[in-house]
Amino acid sequence: xxxxxxxxxxxxxxxxxxxxxxxxxxxxxxxxxxxxxxxxxxxxxxxxxxxxxxxxxxxxxxxxxxxxxxxxxxxxxxxxxxxxxxxxxxxxxxxxxxxxxxxxxxxxxxxxxxxxxxxxxxxxxxxxxxxxx
Amino acid sequence: xxxxxxxxxxxxxxxxxxxxxxxxxxxxxxxxxxxxxxxxxxxxxxxxxxxxxxxxxxxxxxxxxxxxxxxxxxxxxxxxxxxxxxxxxxx
Numbered sequence: 001x002x003x004x005x006x007x008x009x010x011x012x013x014x015x016x017x018x019x020x021x022x023x024x025x026x027x028x029x030x031x032x033x034x035x036x037x038x039x040x041x042x043x044x045x046x047x048x049x050x051x052x053x054x055x056x057x058x059x060x061x062x063x064x065x066x067x068x069x070x071x072x073x074x075x076x077x078x079x080x081x082x083x084x085x086x087x088x089x090x091x092x093x094x095x096x097x098x099x100x101x102x103x104x105x106x107x108x109x110x111x112x113x114x115x116x117x118x119x120x121x122x123x124x125x126x127x128x129x130x131x132x133x
Numbered sequence: 134x135x136x137x138x139x140x141x142x143x144x145x146x147x148x149x150x151x152x153x154x155x156x157x158x159x160x161x162x163x164x165x166x167x168x169x170x171x172x173x174x175x176x177x178x179x180x181x182x183x184x185x186x187x188x189x190x191x192x193x194x195x196x197x198x199x200x201x202x203x204x205x206x207x208x209x210x211x212x213x214x215x216x217x218x219x220x221x222x223x224x
Contacts, residue, residue, distance in 0.1 A: 012135070019142075019143075023146060026146070026150070030150070030153065043167070043171065045150055046147070046171045046174070046175060049143070049146065049147060049150075049175075050143070050147075050174075050175045050178050054178065054182075055178060055181070055182070058182055060181060060182050060183075061182075061183070061184075062182075063135040063136055063139075064182075065136065065139055065179065065182040065183055065187075066134075066135035066136035066137070066138060066183065066187075067135055067139060068139060068143070069138070069139025069140055069141070069142040069143035069144075070135070070138050070139045070142045071142075072139075072142055072143050072146050073141070073142025073143070073145055073146055074142070076146045076149070077145075077146070077149075098209060
């Protein structure tokens with residue numbers, strides 16, 4: 001019996017899309033977090049990624065959990081991929097941005113509005129001041 | 134098939150997240166134990182929702198995601214170290 005027989009295509013798409021949103025947002029939250037990664041952050045993340053909502057939404061022995069996991073992967077690493085592509089095609093950034101956040105200085109005709117949220121670090125700040133992705 | 138792929142995806146994401154700060158802070162043993170417990174809970178969830186094979190795949194993928202993350206970080210560190218040995222950062 002196919003494992004997806006208990007779930008309709010629409011349900012599978014919905015579970016996958018839900019996972020994609022969660023994955024994308026987890027990466028986003030991590031990128032804009034205010035401080036170092038703490039254990040509490042991991043607990044929060046596991047609550048979001050695999051918490052009660054997943055158990056409550058997806059009946060056992062269906063393919064919905066699998067569709068959710070596929071979407072989670074797509075959303076999370078999709079964000080990372082988009083970041084890589086944007087850095088690659090931008091003339092203001094290079095791969096070194098992932099190391100320490102370096103970028104070109106603004107031209108005279110450019111400015112960054114004060115209310116724009118800034119990433120505290122490209123990916124994370126390691127001990128000793130070295131930033132590593 | 135979908136369940137296996139989903140377990141791989143979820144495991145890779147969780148492993149990558151765990152690798153963000155490995156070793157996990159000052160109280161490393163305590164944090165590592167908590168991370169292990171959280172991972173075990175995630176695997177138990179896969180066991181409850183799918184089967185034991187999905188749980189095993191999730192744990193294996195978790196390890197792969199963790200290694201991928203550490204590899205990515207190691208590669209960037211190596212690049213950073215190489216630049217420093219060449220006489221400083223290229224601004």
